[in-house]
Amino acid sequence: MIKAVMFDTKPYDIESFDKVIGDDIEINYYETKLDRRTAELARGCDVVITFVNDVLDGEVIARLATLDVKLIALRCAGFNNVDFKAAYGKIHIVRVPAYSPHAVAEHTMAMLLTSLRRIHKAYNRTRDFNFSIAGFTGFDLYGRTVGVIGAGKIGRAFIDICNGFGMRVLAYDKYPGEGVNAEFVELDKLISESDIISLHCPLTEENYHIIDGDSISRMKDGVYILNTSRGALIDAESLLEGIKSKKIGAACLDVYEEESDVFFDDRSGHILQDDTLARLLSMPNVLVTSHQAFLTEEALAGIAETTVANIRAFFGGEKLVNEICYHCSDGDVGECKKQRGGRCF
Ligand code: NAI
Numbered sequence: 001m002i003k004a005v006m007f008d009t010k011p012y013d014i015e016s017f018d019k020v021i022g023d024d025i026e027i028n029y030y031e032t033k034l035d036r037r038t039a040e041l042a043r044g045c046d047v048v049i050t051f052v053n054d055v056l057d058g059e060v061i062a063r064l065a066t067l068d069v070k071l072i073a074l075r076c077a078g079f080n081n082v083d084f085k086a087a088y089g090k091i092h093i094v095r096v097p098a099y100s101p102h103a104v105a106e107h108t109m110a111m112l113l114t115s116l117r118r119i120h121k122a123y124n125r126t127r128d129f130n131f132s133i134a135g136f137t138g139f140d141l142y143g144r145t146v147g148v149i150g151a152g153k154i155g156r157a158f159i160d161i162c163n164g165f166g167m168r169v170l171a172y173d174k175y176p177g178e179g180v181n182a183e184f185v186e187l188d189k190l191i192s193e194s195d196i197i198s199l200h201c202p203l204t205e206e207n208y209h210i211i212d213g214d215s216i217s218r219m220k221d222g223v224y225i226l227n228t229s230r231g232a233l234i235d236a237e238s239l240l241e242g243i244k245s246k247k248i249g250a251a252c253l254d255v256y257e258e259e260s261d262v263f264f265d266d267r268s269g270h271i272l273q274d275d276t277l278a279r280l281l282s283m284p285n286v287l288v289t290s291h292q293a294f295l296t297e298e299a300l301a302g303i304a305e306t307t308v309a310n311i312r313a314f315f316g317g318e319k320l321v322n323e324i325c326y327h328c329s330d331g332d333v334g335e336c337k338k339q340r341g342g343r344c345f
Contacts, residue, residue, distance in 0.1 A: 001023075001024065001025070001026055002024060002025045002026070002046055002047060002311060002312075002315050003026055003028075003044060003045045003046050003047070004025060004026065004027045004028070004045055004046065004047040004048070004049055004073075004311065005027070005028045005030065005041055005042050005045040005047070005048055005049065006027050006028070006029050006030065006049040006050075006075075007030055007032060007033055007034040007038065007041075007048070007049070007050050007051070007054050008030075008031070008032070008033045008034070008050065008051045008053060008054055008264070009029040009030055009031055010031075010264070012295075012300055013029070013075070013300075013304075014029055015300075016300040016301055016303065016304040017304045017307075017308070019301075019304065020304045020305055020308045021308060024312070025308065025311060025312075027049065028041075028045070033053055033054050033055070033260070034048065034050055034054035034055060034056065034060065035054070035055040035060065036055070036059055036060055036063070039060050039063040039064055039067070040063075040067075042064055042067050042069050043067050044067075045067075045069060046068075046069065046070050046071065046315070047069065047070065047071045047072075047073055047311055047314075048064060048069050048071070048072050048073070049073045049074075049075055049307060050072060050073070050074055050075065051074075051075055051076055052076050052078060052081065052291065053081065053259065053260035053263070053264070054081065055081065056072065056081055056082040056083060056087075057083050057086070058083045058086035061083060061086045061087045061090065061091060062086070062090075064091060065087075065090040065091055069091055070091065070092070070314070071091065071092050071093075071094065071310075071311065071314045071315075072087065072091055072092070072093045072094070073094050073095075073307050073310050073311055074093065074094065074095040074096065074324075075096060075303050075304075075307045076095065076096060076294075076303070077095060077096060077097055077098065077099070078202055078203065078229075078230060079093070079095055079202075079324055080202065080203040080204070080230055080232075082324070084324045084326060085326065088326045088344065088345065089345050092314060092320060092323055092343065092344065092345075093323065093324045094307075094310040094311075094313075094314065094320055094322045094323050094324070095310075095322055095324055096302070096303050096306040096307055096310075096322065097322055098153050098302075099294070099298075099299045099302030099303045099306065100294070100296055100298045100299035100302055101153035101154040101156070101157040102157050102296075102298075103293065103294050103295070103296040103298065103299040104154045104157075104158075104200075104228050104293040104294055105154050105155075105157035105158040105160075105161055106157075106161070107228060107254065107289070107292070107293035107294075108154075108158050108198055108200075108226055108228045108252075108254075108293065109158065109161050109162075111226060111228070111252035111254065111287055111289065112141075112196065112198075112224065112226055112252060114252075114287060115224070115250045115252050115285070115287045116138040116139065116141070116224070116250070117136070117138045118135070118136040118138065120287065121135075121136065121284075122136060141162075141165045141166070141167055141196075142165060142166040142167065143166060143167070143168070144167050144168070144195040144196065145167065145168045145169075145170060145193055145194050145195050145196070146162045146167050146168070146169055146170070146194060146195065146196040146197075146198060147170045147171070147172070147190035147191070147193070147194030147196070147197045147198070148162075148169065148170070148171045148172070148182060148198050148200060149171075149172050149173075149187070149190065149197065149198070149199050149200065149201050149210065150172075150173060150199065150200035150201025150202070150229065151171040151172075151173040151176065151177065151180045151182060151184075151200070152173070152177075152200065152201070154200045154228075154229075155171065155173070155198075155200035155201075156180055156181075158198060158200060159171065159180060159181055159182045160181060163181050163182075168183075169181065169182040169183065170182060170183050170184075170185050170189070170190045170193065170194060171183065171184050171185070171190070172184070172185060172186065172187045172190045173201070174201070174206075187210075188218070191215050191218050191219055192218050192219065192220070193220070194219070194220065194223065195220060195222075195223060195224065196223070196224040196225075196226065197211075197219070197223060197224070197225050197226065198226040198227075198228075199211070199225075199226065199227045199228070199229040199230075199233050199234070200228070200229055201229060201233070202229070202230065203229070203230035203232050203233055207233060208232055208233070209232065209233070209234065209235040209238075210233050210234075211225065211227075211233060211234040211235065211238070211239065212234075212235040212238045213235065213238040213241065213242075216238055216239070216241075216242045216247060216248065217247075219247070219248075221246075221247060221249075222246075222247075222248075222249035223247070223248055223249055224248075224249050224250045224251070224252070225239065225248060225250075225251045225252070226251075226252045227251075227252070227253050227254065227255055228252075228254040228255065228293040229255060230255055231253075231255040231256040231257035231258070231259050232257045234253075234257070235257075236256065236257050236258075236276045236277070236280065237276060239251055239280070240276055240279055240280055243280070243283050243285065243286060248285075249285065250285040250286070250287070251280070251283075251285070251286045251287070252286075252287045253280075253286070253287070253288050253289075254288075254289045254290075254291055254292065254293045255291055256277060256288070258274055258276075258277065259290070259291060261273075261274070262274060262277065262290070263290040263291050264290060264291065306322065310322050318342070319342025319343065320338070320342060320343050320344075321342075323338060323343060323344055324344075325338055325344065326338075326344050
């Protein structure tokens with residue numbers, strides 16, 4: 001029996017994982033997030049299953065290693081919260097590289113349309129028998145320029161949707177691939193020519209605050225900024241300044257730099273301590289969802305299936321196709337052990 005502990009568990013996680021675990025895996029579900037304080041809950045477990053806001057820094061990983069945890073299974077794609085170099089040689093780390101890029105791409109377009117056509121405001125008005133449409137003027141997406149930063153799986157799905165709307169699609173990617181239905185341009189051109197900018201790249205040290213005061217100043221007046229990727233791609237203070245000065249026409253955010261203390265929980269009735277988020281939420285042209293872009297039936301099923309397959313592959317001695325690559329051959333370790341033996345170490 002493989003013993004696992006899941007952190008930051010929601011009812012929909014239990015439902016989707018219970019459907020696929022079978023008799024060979026037992027999961028203890030905890031609502032609490034993983035951090036230095038809660039790592040002890042992994043005692044006696046072989047696997048730790050985590051999500052986007054669990055803390056997996058060097059200290060937590062060292063603690064898990066002393067508890068004899070053998071595998072960290074991320075039930076998400078992004079791994080910016082993981083010190084995977086600290087885990088190298090101690091604990092293997094697997095992830096779910098793709099579950100439903102369409103879920104995130106479709107949510108991005110849903111946010112754009114909601115904000116642009118004021119659907120959320122119209123919904124509230126008509127429920128109050130207020131049938132005025134004053135203040136709801138949007139603009140046609142047809143013929144407008146959208147700039148997509150990061151043309152990977154989600155970026156491409158979003159690009160395809162934008163093409164369906166008849167938009168001019170620009171893309172910037174650090175490693176541009178083939179077969180993308182967009183015009184690849186330099187970041188500066190994308191920033192200065194786009195009516196709508198959508199972020200779909202992973203968060204790395206290099207692109208931290210890729211949207212900041214400087215890049216915002218080079219954008220078109222009235223630009224729409226969409227972020228369904230990772231919060232720290234945007235400097236939230238600069239975003240707020242851009243909104244206040246009316247440089248930015250609207251912001252649609254499914255992620256936020258300091259989301260880990262706020263998102264995923266019901267905080268109604270509490271005093272929100274994050275002044276920047278509170279101010280952003282007070283703006284009529286800022287739409288925030290709390291990291292729900294992935295939340296479709298297809299994506300949840302895909303996450304559970306791949307996570308469980310990753311766990312079985314590890315304990316079955318198979319190749320770990322979804323192990324996060326440490327890129328050891330770039331550093332001091334020499335050849336890539338994953339390429340040769342199917343595992344990083
Ligand atoms: P992917 O790996 O398929 O694509 C990412 C693309 O970004 C790649 O083409 C890569 O070359 C490019 N890239 C890397 N560094 C870059 C840089 N500095 N500048 C420009 N482009 C860069 O990943 P996928 O599946 O498309 O996911 C993208 C991101 O979406 C994830 O890293 C994650 O942060 C976020 N995400 C958000 C979800 C949500 O619920 N809001 C759910 C799933 C993913």
